[in-house]
Amino acid sequence: MTSSRPSSLSFYSKLHLSAPFKSALLFTLSSQTFCSKYFSTSMLRSIQSALRRGEVSCSSSSSHLLRRSYSSESTPERKVAVLGAAGGIGQPLSLLMKLNPLVSKLALYDIAGTPGVAADVSHVNTRSEVAGYIGEEQLEQALTGSDVVVIPAGVPRKPGMTRDDLFNINAGIVKSLCTAIAKYCPNAVVNMISNPVNSTVPIAAEVFKKAGTYDETKLFGVTMLDVVRAKTFYAGKAKVNVADVNVPVVGGHAGITILPLFSQATPKANNLSDEDIVALTKRTQDGGTEVVEAKAGKGSATLSMAYAGALFADACLKGLNGVPDVVECAFVQSSITELPFFASKVKLGKNGVEEVYGLGLLSDYEKQGLEKLKPELLSSIEKGIKFAKEN
């Protein structure tokens, strides 16, 4: 082996890689010569496949080098559309999607403001081509060919409001956007962010059913922000490394319907009392309100939501690309309780949801929380279904 240890290629994600890959990727590479000298063609092809599927990230120069030199396979083309792209969530989410190497086309749609957002984001030197679309007459173009459609369109809360108070405005917005999705990209995976998620997802399902395009494996209410919050708050209280933390959050996305399962959190924390768990649960359930109040009339969570939305869209893209064992929490059609929609861990695959996981063992406190949330969640689901049937 040469003495000059290369530095320009640094691989930094080892997720989902088999042992030989892991050791191979621990090297830092610098040149094509090095690549061909120390990695067999088959190993380079395997690294390339891992890159293609998004199982491993590397600097764009290294990715380019590997792609150019050693592979006949290309990264799958994936179009992502963001509806509501000029909004508080839409703008940072569009930027984060532009940074995602799994995206080849990024369509930014809104009723106003998208030419500026698209021009701005398009200057970022990453893979995807960005286009802005404005107004209903351009919605067809924005959606056509989309693999994933992310919807943060709609009004946010102000202090004193519940998410359900947004229903009257957002239900109509979601209905019209989903009608267009059914028409122009019926096979797309839909990530619903617009509130109230407990109702907007059932609305979307009804719209797709009416259009004859409903595929329950492709419709997701994005509850990732609840997971992001639960991880952050748990890590802070338990004094563990937040990067190592996992906490499933189940139920729905509003108040007590958000049920973090801290009894299943990892790493296990022995330093938390029952009172700590109650406080952590309440803080997770009220996380949205905490931000709404701090913003004092200027909207709700946008930056943390953009982060959470980008993470979830990335998980969907990985699933579509065939990455194994992509598991996240989301609000989906479900039979794990008596409710027709429920958030729990789901496995994401080439067609969207591959498996909806059950709740696992719950503490007595979580069992009580589960029973308490059911009436409210059911009524929000029924409200959405009724709206979509009657309008």
Ligand SMILES: NC(=O)c1ccc[n+]([C@@H]2O[C@H](COP(=O)([O-])OP(=O)(O)OC[C@H]3O[C@@H](n4cnc5c(N)ncnc54)[C@H](O)[C@@H]3O)[C@@H](O)[C@H]2O)c1
């Ligand atoms: N799921 C979650 O965890 C979560 C988290 C935070 C916010 N939200 C929700 O996301 C939504 C958006 O929040 P925000 O802070 O970005 O609001 P915002 O007002 O800043 O942005 C909303 C955007 O939607 C656009 N819009 C309105 N009608 C549209 C239509 N018919 N087609 C396309 N775009 C349209 C607006 O022009 C605006 O740019 C709210 O409903 C909010 O409650 C959900």
Ligand SMILES: O=C(O)C[C@H](O)C(=O)O
């Ligand atoms: O709280 C809100 O209204 C926005 C969002 O649902 C959140 O959880 O931050």
